[in-house]
Amino acid sequence: MKHQYDICIRGGGIVGHTLALLLARERLKVALVAKPPAQPAASAADVRAYALNAKSRALLESVRCWPDAQHATAVTHMQVLGDDGGEVNFSAPALDVPALTWIVDVPLLEARLAEAVRFQPQIELLDSPAPASLMVVCEGKNSATRAELGVAFETTRYSQRAIATRLSTEQAHGQTARQWFTQGEILAFLPLGGEQGHSVGIVWSVQENRVEALMAASDDDFCAELGQVSQHCLGQLKLASQRVAWPLQAAQASRWIGHTVDGQAWALAGDAAHAVHPLAGQGLNLGLGDAAELARILQGRAYWRPVNDPKLLRQYERARRAEVGTTALAMDGLQRLFSRNSPNWQALRNWGMNGFERSGQAKQWAARYAMGL
Incomplete structure (x- = not known):
């Protein structure tokens, strides 16, 4: 059955907008179901800021949405202090990179993405979902569509x-x-x-x-x-x-791809698929990684394969589950290590921090992995 749209993206956050722009660049017809961003009260400044690594920066630059230097502050040094003498330091000059990460103002990034979408003729903004060959769910961790699809969201609450x-x-x-x-x-x-x-x-x-x-x-x-x-x-x-507060959790969807009973192909991306502890600031980097990988797979498909080809979707799920799973496991392990207050655990983690500080190649590898290099 021929649909008006190749892909319908449910969710208009940073991941949804970025994915729409990447797919439209490949001449795919995209429907983006997005609510207008909420306007904060005049007295309530938006506190959201994300750490974005070099890979995420390159991705956003490729769709011409990277903020200016005033709103994407380059981090050239990082200092991590333990609770009993442990210390780890990272330096961009020592790693021969311009920055370890960038701290980005979310409202400005959202505005740039929304503006780019408005001027992209391959993207149509909709108030409700439309039939498409592939539906991509980017609604966030409380996704209603994911629940409607019957996908379990396996959650660990801290x-x-x-x-x-x-x-x-x-x-x-x-x-x-x-x-x-x-x-x-x-x-x-x-x-x-x-x-x-x-x-x-x-x-x-x-x-x-x-x-x-x-x-x-x-x-x-x-x-x-x-x-x-x-x-x-x-x-x-x-x-x-x-001040705003929210509960911390790690979560991952039991399935990232599938078909509905009436044959609609779907895939999850961003926080609709996973959530990690924020201690290393990798949440949005992982979500943008989902968008980049799905766009890469669809761009490189054989001309005769449709965008909802099960082989392509399985390739996307395997690739992203592997990276997200590795990061989630590391974040969960660190959270559990540093949440224990006994003297033995305190001594162990501070000893580990100081050992990591002196580890040379291992420390460089970890830093470059976090930077997406």
Whole structure:
């Protein structure tokens, strides 16, 4: 049966928009089911910021949607501190790369992707799904379509929540991302505002029983505790946005591809297919990796194979399950290692951090893998 669209993408987030642009570039007719982005209240700044690696940057540059340097801050140094003398440092110059990662303002990236989609004649924005040869679900971790398809989302819930906000800092961040592991919790400072910025985004993974008090604390008290955990490395801190919190989990769909009872081929991508702990900032990189791999497979298919060919979809599932599974396993292992508070575990993880710092080639390999190189 001939459909009006080759592919219908359900979900208009960063992964859905990027996939639509990649497929349209291959002259495929794409329907993108996307809701207009919600407009935050005037008093509520958007706190979202993502760490994107070199591979993700190249992908977004290929569709001309990479933000300017003010909104994609290059991280040239990274410092990770343990809770008993452990320390790991990464340096872009030492690895001969321009940056270890980039911290990207989400609203600006979303706006650039939306603008690019509007000017792409191969993409049609729809309010509801349309028949297509292949349906790709990019609706996020709470995907309704995934549930309708009967796909289990196998979830591991952690006894922590993440708190995110933005801070103004007395001292410039120096293009350095910082992370502290303390008493089973993880605090990250992500540099924002360009090379000379005095702003950081924070993601603080804290125990469930502390979340309510931290969210209710006054701005001064909240910043005082942040200053203590961060060892006052950036001087005086001031809240620059609201605080938001969400539960932490790791998850993966039991199936990534399939057909409905009426023969509709489908595939999952992005957070609809997987979720990992945010401690290494790999979530969106994995989602964009899904988009890149699916687009690559469809672009390279034999002329006689349709986009819903089961062989192509199985190839996509195998490739992405392998990479996502490896990353998820590593993130889960690190989370469990650093969430234990006994003296023996504390000594072990700090010993491991210092050993990794001196490991030479192993440390370089891990850094390049995280950078997508």
